[in-house]
Amino acid sequence: MNYNVDKKGYYGEFGGAFIPEMLYPNVEMLRENYLKVMAEPSFKKEFHELLKDYVGRPSPLYFAKRLSEKYNTKIYLKREDLNHTGAHKINNTIGQILMAKKLGKTRIIAETGAGQHGVATATVCALMGMECIVYMGEIDIARQAPNVARMKMLGAKVVPALSGSKTLKDATNEAIRDWINNPVNTHYIIGSAIGPHPYPDMVTRFQSVISEEIKWQLKEHEGRENPNYVIACIGGGSNAAGTYYHFLHEPEVGIIAVEAAGLGIDSGESAATSVLGKEGIIHGCKTLLMQTTDGQITEPYSISAGLDYPGVGPMHAHLSKTGRAEFMSITDSDAMKAGLELSKLEGIIPAIETSHALAIFEYKQFKPDDIIVVSLSGRGDKDLNTYIDYFKL
Numbered sequence: 001m002n003y004n005v006d007k008k009g010y011y012g013e014f015g016g017a018f019i020p021e022m023l024y025p026n027v028e029m030l031r032e033n034y035l036k037v038m039a040e041p042s043f044k045k046e047f048h049e050l051l052k053d054y055v056g057r058p059s060p061l062y063f064a065k066r067l068s069e070k071y072n073t074k075i076y077l078k079r080e081d082l083n084h085t086g087a088h089k090i091n092n093t094i095g096q097i098l099m100a101k102k103l104g105k106t107r108i109i110a111e112t113g114a115g116q117h118g119v120a121t122a123t124v125c126a127l128m129g130m131e132c133i134v135y136m137g138e139i140d141i142a143r144q145a146p147n148v149a150r151m152k153m154l155g156a157k158v159v160p161a162l163s164g165s166k167t168l169k170d171a172t173n174e175a176i177r178d179w180i181n182n183p184v185n186t187h188y189i190i191g192s193a194i195g196p197h198p199y200p201d202m203v204t205r206f207q208s209v210i211s212e213e214i215k216w217q218l219k220e221h222e223g224r225e226n227p228n229y230v231i232a233c234i235g236g237g238s239n240a241a242g243t244y245y246h247f248l249h250e251p252e253v254g255i256i257a258v259e260a261a262g263l264g265i266d267s268g269e270s271a272a273t274s275v276l277g278k279e280g281i282i283h284g285c286k287t288l289l290m291q292t293t294d295g296q297i298t299e300p301y302s303i304s305a306g307l308d309y310p311g312v313g314p315m316h317a318h319l320s321k322t323g324r325a326e327f328m329s330i331t332d333s334d335a336m337k338a339g340l341e342l343s344k345l346e347g348i349i350p351a352i353e354t355s356h357a358l359a360i361f362e363y364k365q366f367k368p369d370d371i372i373v374v375s376l377s378g379r380g381d382k383d384l385n386t387y388i389d390y391f392k393l
């Protein structure tokens, strides 16, 4: 079984490029060039130098002793929270801005929901001195004022999306419209392992530095490269794709994907795509997504902004369908509890997205000598107000 993308841009039955005809030249240019560019020594050198000196990689692989004792198994945390800007998203935006430069682009557009991807994009645009336009739903702009301020400080222009529900999907529509109107000089930086082919594969490859590092770091700690399990939370699926990548074809490594159940899978307020989703097209690819019986995309819900997405990337749809990955879903309340627990046991305040992945230890028993690696996708600073309100701190 192949879990990587095939020559036609599919993961099994999922993936592809379902795009308006006017976008075809942009996407085709990227498809023809991305692997060639990524293989160039000058590209690799610049990418790895920036990951090292600017992002702060390699991120540590930390043995969480007290957490391990509590759950009677061996838990390692891959510390993406220590990256510059506080999460894994920067790995991808660094890769894509270098790609844009190689393709001769001078202008960057992106869409953002909670603002995390917008900040990561604005950051690399400042770094490279490139024009940056971030589309964001009007409602999200009001909800996420600190991230809007960050983007502005970094020199980006934040453009409100005023149509529809004025949230992420409307911002996506605006970004696509912009790209159609500016096909020559503009690159569209997508923030997760989603979008038309080759985006899911390109984003996965940029994020795969996570599992590349886990291999040699685990060898140093444990004398072996493969853990028994790798675990990550899934919004669109980029930190998960990077964490799984070098283990996809190692059958002894179990893969666990953790989605947001929101207020509960059957509550109508959830983002548990693998359970509730059906095959459909979102963001230019065929994948699992939450929709009504007549195919309208359902508004998702999660307490964590980064998991509040109605679909999963096509790679994860395939991992779910084939059974290669075990999917679990975690409610808001279980995630919040797990976030507080990690803070108290290890002195690490995680992003609420990450807290979902940590919450599975209450539900799944591992063996005492199992080695588990959890992707600690981001730090909790951005979520402090949510933690304060929830726990009345």
Ligand SMILES: *Cc1c(COP(=O)(O)O)cnc(C)c1O
Pocket (backbone or CB within 6 Å): 087, 088, 089, 116, 191, 192, 193, 233, 234, 235, 236, 237, 238, 239, 240, 306, 307, 351, 353, 354, 377, 378, 379
């Ligand atoms: C954005 C985000 C996620 C979800 O995005 P993926 O593409 O699924 O990784 C998870 N954790 C953090 C900290 C995030 O900022």
